[in-house]
Amino acid sequence: TSGGVSHVLHPERLFDHSSLRIIATDARIGNAPLFQGGKNSFAWTHAPMHVHLIASAFDNASATVYRYRLAGLTKEWSSTTNPDLQFASLPDGGYSLEVSAENADLGATSPVVSIAFSVRPPWWKSLPFELLLVVLTSLIGLVILRLRERNLKRRQLELEEMVRDRTAELEKEKQQLTEAREALRLQATHDHLTGLLNHGAIRGVLERELARSR
Numbered sequence: 001t002s003g004g005v006s007h008v009l010h011p012e013r014l015f016d017h018s019s020l021r022i023i024a025t026d027a028r029i030g031n032a033p034l035f036q037g038g039k040n041s042f043a044w045t046h047a048p049m050h051v052h053l054i055a056s057a058f059d060n061a062s063a064t065v066y067r068y069r070l071a072g073l074t075k076e077w078s079s080t081t082n083p084d085l086q087f088a089s090l091p092d093g094g095y096s097l098e099v100s101a102e103n104a105d106l107g108a109t110s111p112v113v114s115i116a117f118s119v120r121p122p123w124w125k126s127l128p129f130e131l132l133l134v135v136l137t138s139l140i141g142l143v144i145l146r147l148r149e150r151n152l153k154r155r156q157l158e159l160e161e162m163v164r165d166r167t168a169e170l171e172k173e174k175q176q177l178t179e180a181r182e183a184l185r186l187q188a189t190h191d192h193l194t195g196l197l198n199h200g201a202i203r204g205v206l207e208r209e210l211a212r213s214r
Helices: 058-063 127-189 199-213
Strands: 022-029 040-043 049-055 064-071 078-080 084-087 093-103 113-120
Touching: 022 093, 022 113, 049 064, 049 093, 058 064, 064 084
Parallel strands: 040 113
Antiparallel strands: 022 049, 049 084, 064 078, 064 093, 093 113
16 A cells, blocks of 8 residues: 555465465554665654554464564564554664564464664754754854953953052052151251251261261
8 A cells, every 4th residue: 555565475375374474554654654675764753653464364363473573773573462563753773674473373474574764863963963063062162262361361451450550559658658758857857947957967967077087
């Protein structure tokens, strides 16, 4: 049918119980059909995978056991009497659904039927998106680096300004100290009314001159 795998290679053997056959019908991922022998490639989706199995032993269906495995997801075979298989949303990758049927009453086992397909990566795992992430990460890193350099330069300018201000304060304090010392010296050696050398200053000058003349 157009809704999934239903191709029978030898329809004349379908009702031959000595040769048990199995076909997969309504095989699909979401609403997208799977075709045996076709090139099945699907975009990643949250939708589950569904497969309906039919064995040729119609009049003895209750004794039919279906064996299956989804290669690419598991290596182990599973068994069920339910002809409807369902798999949860599959990650991206390559797969092969392998199915067969066994009927103990007939003592027959069908050949393994396989359906190969692949699930493409979702958009956030695609190469363009990963490249975009690399570019965005690089840009963010560059912006962070620039901001850090700008902050460091601003901090350096602030420190330099603080040093200049402190140096100016120290120079001002030094000048004030020098002026205070000079004022004290003048106050100690000059008369505050006339501004001339006082008696003590004159005597000191004379003593220095006499000591120098000796």
